[in-house]
Amino acid sequence: MADLFSDEWMKSFMEHWNAEPELSDALAQIGFNSVIGYGFDGETAPKGVLVVENGKATAAGAFDGQEMNWDIRASDEQWRKWMSKPPGMMGLGMAFTSRKMKFVVGDYSAMIKDPRMAKPFIKSFSVMGRA
Template sequence: MADLFFDEWMKSFMEQWNAEPELSDALAQIGFNSVIGYGFDGEDQPRGVIAVENGKATSAGAFNGEELNWDIRCSDAQWQKWISKPPGMMGLGMAFTSGKMKFKVGDYGAMIKDPRMAGPFIKSFTVMGRS
């Protein structure tokens, strides 16, 4: 497996994203467009980024200064835990409230209250495990 959130890993994540109907098709139904950064807590910028247009990932790779709609951070250990065993809604909520998962950009509260976004967000962790 390539290093988490580096260019090769992000490109694999993009392929897996587009291959998962519960993620890409579900987000296409609501016209979801975003640039999402992923990285580690305590670092100045995310390591990887994925651009999504109408639910489909259109580009991915190492972060290169893109303007983000979402910037999600956790410790390496937390990411590894979720990649090996994807969290459910309660696990994500606990991680957010305890500070184990941080949104440097984006509104976690608004996203998690919208089942059209929350379900695909949770599915994205399963997809990460395939990358």
């Protein structure tokens, strides 16, 4: 198994992202475009990056200085916990308010209030578990 958020892991995540209609198709319906960084709390930069165009992941790999629309951080232990048992809306809210999940870049509040974005965000955790 590749290291979490490594280049190899991110490429696998991209394939699973695109194969999940509740994620890629749902985001395509709202024309979602973003560069999303994933990493660990306390580190200066994200480990991995996913580029999303019209809901579909078009590129993935190790972080290489890209400008982020979203940069999401948590501990390694927390990420793995969410991958094995994806959180619901309440769990995400608790993780954010307790600072177990941090948005270095991006507006968590605006995203979570929009069901068209919140549902796919929640779905992304179960998709991570497949990568």
